[in-house]
Amino acid sequence: EVQLVESGGGLIQPGGSLRLSCAASGFTFSTYEMNWVRQAPGKGLEWVSYIRNSDSTTYYADSVKGRFTISRDNAKSSLYLQMNSLRAEDTAVYYCVRAAGLSSGWSRGSFDSWGQGTLVTVSS
Amino acid sequence: DIVMTQSPDSLAVTLGERATINCKSSQSVLYSSNNKNYLTWYQQKPGQPPKLIIYWASTRESGVPDRFSGSGSGTDFTLTISSLQAEDVAVYYCQQYYTNIPTFGQGTKLEIK
Numbered sequence: 001e002v003q004l005v006e007s008g009g010g011l012i013q014p015g016g017s018l019r020l021s022c023a024a025s026g027f028t029f030s031t032y033e034m035n036w037v038r039q040a041p042g043k044g045l046e047w048v049s050y051i052r053n054s055d056s057t058t059y060y061a062d063s064v065k066g067r068f069t070i071s072r073d074n075a076k077s078s079l080y081l082q083m084n085s086l087r088a089e090d091t092a093v094y095y096c097v098r099a100a101g102l103s104s105g106w107s108r109g110s111f112d113s114w115g116q117g118t119l120v121t122v123s124s
Numbered sequence: 125d126i127v128m129t130q131s132p133d134s135l136a137v138t139l140g141e142r143a144t145i146n147c148k149s150s151q152s153v154l155y156s157s158n159n160k161n162y163l164t165w166y167q168q169k170p171g172q173p174p175k176l177i178i179y180w181a182s183t184r185e186s187g188v189p190d191r192f193s194g195s196g197s198g199t200d201f202t203l204t205i206s207s208l209q210a211e212d213v214a215v216y217y218c219q220q221y222y223t224n225i226p227t228f229g230q231g232t233k234l235e236i237k
Contacts, residue, residue, distance in 0.1 A: 045166075045174065045217055045228040059224045062125075095173055108180065109162035109221030114173035 002026040002113045004096045009118030016086050020118060022079040022096030027113075029053075030074035033099035035111060036081050038092035038120075048094070049081065064090075086122045093117035126150050126220050130229035136237040143205040145232045147218035152198045155222065162222040165194055165203045168231075169214045178203065210236065 008020040020036070036048040049070040050059045058070050069082040079096055100112035127150040137143040153162045161181035166174035176185045178194035181201055191206045205212055213236060218229040 044231045045168075045219075047226045047228070050224070061225065100176065100179065103180075103183075106158050106160065107221075108164075108183075109160075109226075110164040110176050110179040110185075110219075111166075111174075112176045112185070114175075117173060 002098065004098065004113060004115035006094060006096045006115045006118035009094065009120045011121045011123065012086055013124050014087060014122055016122075017082070017084045018086065018120060020081040020083065020094055020120070022115060024077045024079065024098075029077035032101065034072060034079045035097040035099060036070060037095045037097050037111070039095070039117070040092040046092075051079070083120070088122050091120060091122050093119050125225050126153065126223060126227050128218055128220055128227050128229035130218055130232045132232060133230070134233040134235065136235045137208045138237045139210065140207050143208050143212070143234055145203045145216050145234070147201040147203070147229050149199045149220050153220045153222035154198050161197050161201070162220055163196070163201050164219045164221065166217045166219065167214045168217065174217060208236070
């Protein structure tokens with residue numbers, strides 16, 4: 001069974017830093033692209049960042065570019081999100097999300113497994 | 125970035141009746157190399173993470189009941205639940221992944237009338 005377990009959330013003051021972790025199990029982590037997606041309280045979903053499995057190529061939403069850094073450790077089956085210069089608008093549940101594997105050799109462009117999320121609250 | 129717009133924002137349907145949710149993208153999400161629309165639908169129940177139900181606009185994820193179907197191409201898409209069940213109460217999101225920056229619709233809240 002695929003499991004994604006996030007940790008590291010909490011209450012942090014504006015301007016502070018936080019590092020989120022995601023422990024993956026039940027699948028070969030090194031063969032999957034991974035993402036972080038967030039959801040502000042009572043709001044919709046916002047994709048945050050992506051990291052490729054093969055070469056660790058990364059992409060970021062404009063709202064976090066230059067402040068957040070995604071990384072992975074395939075040996076530890078773990079995904080990370082380093083969040084710096086946090087703002088009130090970064091308050092959200094952060095989900096660790098697996099990109100769906102290929103189908104007939106093509107990307108499905110979907111997220112097929114989600115963790116339960118970790119809440120980050122940025123407030124003074 | 126591609127903007128995804130869903131309609132309606134909320135919907136109340138009688139049990140056993142059809143529910144239809146629309147999603148429109150600001151540009152085509154049809155990938156010419158494989159003729160696939162990079163449009164996904166998710167279901168999110170209260171207190172739970174989203175669940176993938178439809179990808180490539182019309183392909184049901186394994187284990188998803190066949191009362192769920194997706195249609196559309198290019199910029200206009202529809203999620204249909206043919207006979208609404210009580211367990212289908214949720215917020216539904218569409219998402220595009222045509223570019224390296226995936227974007228979601230604002231969500232449609234589906235309730236029982």
